[in-house]
Amino acid sequence: MNHIVAQIDESDYQIYSDFLNISLDGQFLDEYLEVLYPGEAYKGTIPTLLFSMEIEAESEVVWRRILPELNAKTVCPILMCPDDRDFSCTIVVAEIECLNDTIVWHKMGLDISQNHQPEFIGSSVRWFEKVPSFQFSTLDYLAMINAFKIQFENDKAEWIAREQMIQ
Template identity: 50%
Template sequence: MNTIKVEIDTSEYGADDFANYRIDNYWLDEKLDELYPNKFYGGTIPTLLFGMEIPEEEKVVKKRILPEIDKTVICPILMCPDDLDFSCTLIVAEIQNCGTTIKWNRIGIDKTTESDPENVGSKVKWFQKMDKLEFDKHEYLKMLTDFEKYYKTDKENWEQRNTEFQKNLLDKK
């Protein structure tokens, strides 16, 4: 059984620290970068964070990250931090809900060309060097709850900064 949790990671690109997947004591993006060097998988960020540019894409992630029992779905789990959408580097997982465990049977790079967010995962190049992952469902649910807490905090911080920015713009007029 693998472990999964949320921990704060330091960005290698000068951006703010962020909540990231910690699996078996490694960062998922760094593990992919180690297995597939020069593909720019290191530095991708979780799709569960606040800031996705397209609301319909965010809905797809939230709908698929925890499939119904005995169902399997393809869910975006990591994305490019520059674009914050499905248009750039997008890492997906084939997620299966087995009742007491959640399996990420395969992880790969999305190659879908259709722009409809519902089609994401229809074409995937699966990573052969990445092993199947299996998580205790309670631990998986805690990970999702932790991401939701960071999402809310990041959203509140953004709204505060945006309000202050708008106020400063008005004050300058």
């Protein structure tokens, strides 16, 4: 069984703050992909579970797909470009299945969908051949999601407070 956790990561770019990232078996997901596919610009991509997504409808797709119904599969956007923070740029997806006490990421890949409407994300994917499947305990997976939910709500509250101060 693999281990998944949400963990604070230091940004690779000075213009961005540190952020909550996905760690798989002790390695941040973006760094793991960069090792397997050097030069493909996966290092520095950030989780789509963050509040910083630019388009609310896209964020809703992510949160709806990150935990499929029991015995169902989804293709969920999991990493995005930190510059655009939407589905228009680099989007890494995972095919996720929910089993009784296990969550399986069967495969990961780069979204190449031509239709950039939120619901079409993941409809066309160039799957990564070097990335194996990952199996997580449902408890670990839910703890990871919960950590992102808490961070999402904290970041949202800070954003609202800043907006109110400006007005």
